[in-house]
Amino acid sequence: MPPKPSINAKKAKLYNSRTIRTELSDPSFTDKEKLSIPDFLKTREFEIRSFEQSQLNTKYASSSRVFQSLPRTLRRRTASHNVKRIPKRLRSRAIREMQNSVNGQPEKRKHQRGRQLYRLQVMKKLLKLGSRLKLMRGVPNEQVLKDQTIRNRIKELNTQIKSLEKDRSSPEINNDLGSYDNTGVDEFAPRPKGNLKYHKRQKNFVWLPTHVWHAKRFHMTKQYGYQIPLAPTQKCFKAMNRHNKHDAVIFDTSFHDKLIIEIADNADFIQFLLEITKYKKKLPTEIVDGTKSYSDWIFLENEKVAKVLIYANISLKKILVSVLPSLFMDIYFKIKAKLANYKSNTTINDCRYSLGSIDICGPQALPAISKILHLYKLENSDIQRTWRTLAHNTDSGLVPIGTTLSFSVKDPRFWKRPSRLPPSASDISLNELVIALNNETSSNIDSDSIANLLSSRSRNESYDGQMSIKSISKEFNKFYELINRSRIPLLITKLAEGSWSLILPWYWVLPIWISATKVRQIKVGGLKQRHQFNFENEIPTFPYDFPFLRDGWLHNNAVGTLTEAKFAKLKQSHVDISRPDFQNSSIISPFKCDWTAIRNIIFLKKLSGKTDLELAQLDPGFATHVGNFSTRELKSLHDIEQSSKSISKIYTEEKAPEISIVIYCKNNEFHKQFVDGAYEIKSLVDVKMKQLPVIQIAIRLQNKGSISDGARIFLSDSFNTNPEGFVTSGAYNLNEGQPTAIGLIRADVKKLSNPTIYIRNIGKTTFYPAKFVEIK
Amino acid sequence: MSLKSAKTSRINGKHIKHSANSTIPSNIDKETTFLVKTKTPYVSAVKQIQRILDKFNKKVNKKRKFQGGEYKKLNYITVKGMGKAIEKTLSLGTHFQSNYPVEVLTGSVEVLDEFRVNEASDSEDEDEEKTLYQKRMVSYVELRIRIRRD
Numbered sequence: 001m002p003p004k005p006s007i008n009a010k011k012a013k014l015y016n017s018r019t020i021r022t023e024l025s026d027p028s029f030t031d032k033e034k035l036s037i038p039d040f041l042k043t044r045e046f047e048i049r050s051f052e053q054s055q056l057n058t059k060y061a062s063s064s065r066v067f068q069s070l071p072r073t074l075r076r077r078t079a080s081h082n083v084k085r086i087p088k089r090l091r092s093r094a095i096r097e098m099q100n101s102v103n104g105q106p107e108k109r110k111h112q113r114g115r116q117l118y119r120l121q122v123m124k125k126l127l128k129l130g131s132r133l134k135l136m137r138g139v140p141n142e143q144v145l146k147d148q149t150i151r152n153r154i155k156e157l158n159t160q161i162k163s164l165e166k167d168r169s170s171p172e173i174n175n176d177l178g179s180y181d182n183t184g185v186d187e188f189a190p191r192p193k194g195n196l197k198y199h200k201r202q203k204n205f206v207w208l209p210t211h212v213w214h215a216k217r218f219h220m221t222k223q224y225g226y227q228i229p230l231a232p233t234q235k236c237f238k239a240m241n242r243h244n245k246h247d248a249v250i251f252d253t254s255f256h257d258k259l260i261i262e263i264a265d266n267a268d269f270i271q272f273l274l275e276i277t278k279y280k281k282k283l284p285t286e287i288v289d290g291t292k293s294y295s296d297w298i299f300l301e302n303e304k305v306a307k308v309l310i311y312a313n314i315s316l317k318k319i320l321v322s323v324l325p326s327l328f329m330d331i332y333f334k335i336k337a338k339l340a341n342y343k344s345n346t347t348i349n350d351c352r353y354s355l356g357s358i359d360i361c362g363p364q365a366l367p368a369i370s371k372i373l374h375l376y377k378l379e380n381s382d383i384q385r386t387w388r389t390l391a392h393n394t395d396s397g398l399v400p401i402g403t404t405l406s407f408s409v410k411d412p413r414f415w416k417r418p419s420r421l422p423p424s425a426s427d428i429s430l431n432e433l434v435i436a437l438n439n440e441t442s443s444n445i446d447s448d449s450i451a452n453l454l455s456s457r458s459r460n461e462s463y464d465g466q467m468s469i470k471s472i473s474k475e476f477n478k479f480y481e482l483i484n485r486s487r488i489p490l491l492i493t494k495l496a497e498g499s500w501s502l503i504l505p506w507y508w509v510l511p512i513w514i515s516a517t518k519v520r521q522i523k524v525g526g527l528k529q530r531h532q533f534n535f536e537n538e539i540p541t542f543p544y545d546f547p548f549l550r551d552g553w554l555h556n557n558a559v560g561t562l563t564e565a566k567f568a569k570l571k572q573s574h575v576d577i578s579r580p581d582f583q584n585s586s587i588i589s590p591f592k593c594d595w596t597a598i599r600n601i602i603f604l605k606k607l608s609g610k611t612d613l614e615l616a617q618l619d620p621g622f623a624t625h626v627g628n629f630s631t632r633e634l635k636s637l638h639d640i641e642q643s644s645k646s647i648s649k650i651y652t653e654e655k656a657p658e659i660s661i662v663i664y665c666k667n668n669e670f671h672k673q674f675v676d677g678a679y680e681i682k683s684l685v686d687v688k689m690k691q692l693p694v695i696q697i698a699i700r701l702q703n704k705g706s707i708s709d710g711a712r713i714f715l716s717d718s719f720n721t722n723p724e725g726f727v728t729s730g731a732y733n734l735n736e737g738q739p740t741a742i743g744l745i746r747a748d749v750k751k752l753s754n755p756t757i758y759i760r761n762i763g764k765t766t767f768y769p770a771k772f773v774e775i776k
Numbered sequence: 777m778s779l780k781s782a783k784t785s786r787i788n789g790k791h792i793k794h795s796a797n798s799t800i801p802s803n804i805d806k807e808t809t810f811l812v813k814t815k816t817p818y819v820s821a822v823k824q825i826q827r828i829l830d831k832f833n834k835k836v837n838k839k840r841k842f843q844g845g846e847y848k849k850l851n852y853i854t855v856k857g858m859g860k861a862i863e864k865t866l867s868l869g870t871h872f873q874s875n876y877p878v879e880v881l882t883g884s885v886e887v888l889d890e891f892r893v894n895e896a897s898d899s900e901d902e903d904e905e906k907t908l909y910q911k912r913m914v915s916y917v918e919l920r921i922r923i924r925r926d
Binding site (some may be wrong): 083246364367392393394395396397398400429430431435438 | 795797798799800806826886887888890907908909910
């Protein structure tokens with residue numbers, strides 16, 4: 001190894017690289033004024049060459065490291081001291097650069113001694129046994145994975161291996177990768193075990209099938225019992241908007257929990273669907289027979305719970321429900337209770353860890369994903385024709401929502417690169433296809449594939465002989481033999497928000513995912529990007545824009561607590577309590593959307609029976625009480641503000657609702673009265689017990705301005721009025737080229753014709769006039 | 777037979793218009809096509825089209841990218857407008873005619889209209905909407921503005 005250059009020599013090299021040598025004699029002036037350019041250039045040739053040389057010298061001398069020349073997408077965290085984070089072709093240069101750097105290559109750590117060494121050795125033994133078990137196609141049992149000493153775990157593994165050795169006829173799993181179907185029939189499915197080495201770190205928060213891929217490239221978040229990709233580590237706000245406008249973006253949504261409900265009797269099957277969907281009298285036939293999916297609200301106990309995806313197929317007698325993970329338990333138990341009332345045989349399968357999904361959005365969603373989905377031969381050529389037409393056209397909202405296709409595909413890893421689906425003479429135009437899809441002339445569901453996807457045994461069979469990437473490249477010469485061996489059943493359906501959802505067996509998500517990321521048009525997003533796209537298309541996102549649902553309410557409160565804690569830590573000199581909203585007298589919290597305060601004020605004003613003007617004119621004076629001290633007489637605005645503060649302390653016989661607002665429902669008597677202004681508030685208890693009806697709105701400013709989350713919505717631009725609603729998501733909208741917002745406002749603004757609202761950000765004094773439309 | 781008799785009647789209900797473009801554009805298409813809408817401001821369109829033209833002009837744009845490879849065979853850029861925007865598109869054509877050779881092509885293009893018809897309230901909570909689709913032919917005009925390389 002060459003000796004390390006001294007720091008001075010290195011500096012000298014750097015300085016030398018910056019000096020440019022020049023030639024002083026200049027005979028190119030023929031006359032005194034005229035410059036002959038060819039002569040001039042010729043005389044300067046030496047200088048130009050040395051200038052170019054110096055540029056190269058600077059480049060090679062030092063100042064930039066090899067990973068700095070990489071495109072953004074190939075850059076990794078801490079690549080400066082870990083060569084493994086640099087592409088292989090550049091590694092040798094990176095190592096050379098590290099040797100030359102001041103700190104040199106990091107020293108190898110001395111190996112552990114004593115107890116630490118023993119622990120490592122035992123761990124190694126455990127892992128060796130673990131991989132042996134995997135090779136024998138066994139799954140480590142619960143005892144091995146339990147929290148106990150390593151020695152006991154090794155003992156358990158040994159006994160398991162011995163018992164497997166005795167009887168090798170029926171291995172537990174049918175492939176070398178450790179894939180198996182993990183469904184809970186009428187019970188909760190156990191968490192996926194994962195690799196023995198990484199078992200501990202996925203015990204509390206389940207890894208998605210693509211976790212390792214994402215962990216290298218994304219900020220991850222631990223939510224709802226999963227580790228979910230939040231956003232790419234690279235800056236991508238504008239880039240993502242462009243991809244969503246022109247290309248395609250994919251999301252791993254395997255954390256959306258899936259349930260399969262089996263109901264043996266047809267009448268019960270339809271009855272169940274009528275109870276949980278928005279249809280109350282007659283179900284559209286295409287939803288019952290599985291031609292279309294239902295992507296809308298789920299109703300349980302006659303209440304809107306959440307927006308879900310439901311796919312029902314009466315011939316299979318199965319209903320697939322995909323819900324957001326935070327609502328899973330609630331929905332699971334409610335459905336289970338509902339099913340108990342049916343006389344026919346019913347089963348509820350927990351498919352949280354046996355069905356995964358990938359969401360694709362953007363106009364090129366299907367053209368892009370079709371490059372890696374190679375269809376397994378189909379009996380019904382209509383499906384193929386539909387798929388080809390969809391794959392050859394961009395979809396900018398033309399294809400009807402709920403359009404569903406189901407087919408089987410071959411393992412995409414057998415194709416070295418994405419390939420475009422060849423067109424055929426029998427293809428129809430997109431317009432004709434859309435009309436046909438709307439009229440439901442034919443179903444695009446392959447009955448075998450959908451049956452395979454919805455059955456636990458068939459899903460397990462699909463993993464039979466699943467190959468690793470290594471074995472695929474080894475046996476690549478047997479391409480034609482091998483490609484027909486794999487058969488992945490999948491379902492692809494269009495969701496209400498305009499994206500497509502691909503539902504497939506859990507352990508097939510990763511192969512599809514990795515192949516999909518190689519398609520040029522496809523970029524990858526996380527939870528934040530989902531929120532961004534929805535916001536840019538004025539679609540509310542769960543839970544942020546749904547404070548009238550439990551999860552949204554909790555999210556809003558959590559935001560409030562965190563911002564308040566952050567504010568409390570600020571230095572006194574940084575706090576300006578003279579700002580609006582932050583004044584001590586303010587009864588509406590400046591840290592969150594304080595719905596309870598708004599509800600109290602609106603209902604208390606109604607209770608007082610006085611107009612705003614009357615309340616404002618009256619002098620506060622002393623507080624007077626009606627009856628006991630808990631009920632204050634409402635004579636002035638001050639009385640209302642003070643009472644609003646004390647409402648939470650008022651005793652009520654029934655439990656007051658946890659959420660202070662409710663989304664407007666036209667069939668609710670109180671809501672109707674509220675909008676007409678004919679409602680009655682009888683007492684302070686009434687204020688506490690009633691929920692304020694609100695409507696969800698999309699807001700656009702009339703002039704320039706800015707909107708941020710939690711901004712207040714007013715009906716006049718005066719500081720003397722109270723807010724009538726809040727902005728739940730507000731930011732600059734790249735689709736519109738101006739700030740927009742999604743928010744909620746009291747429902748009686750419906751009655752006003754074309755009202756102007758005013759937006760004021762928290763702690764700011766400017767009111768921005770804006771227009772709004774109701775989101776239904 | 778006059779064209780008017782073939783015209784379909786409008787269905788009562790909320791009318792959602794969809795883009796007539798559903799083919800996947802190539803990279804060159806994306807860079808050399810300008811679509812004129814009724815809402816496109818005239819001067820803004822002039823500036824945007826000029827920018828596309830300048831991209832291929834060696835004097836203005838020194839980048840070699842637009843002179844070789846796939847771009848070498850490129851002769852013209854396309855400006856399209858349909859329906860109400862035809863007039864604006866043609867006036868853009870006359871603006872560029874003074875400096876560039878402009879060809880004008882006319883034709884018609886098929887679009888799909890979506891109608892959301894409110895049916896008698898089936899569900900208790902929300903009105904049931906039925907979606908109907910109808911094809912419609914719309915006239916369009918295409919300008920081919922010949923590019924100048926130098």
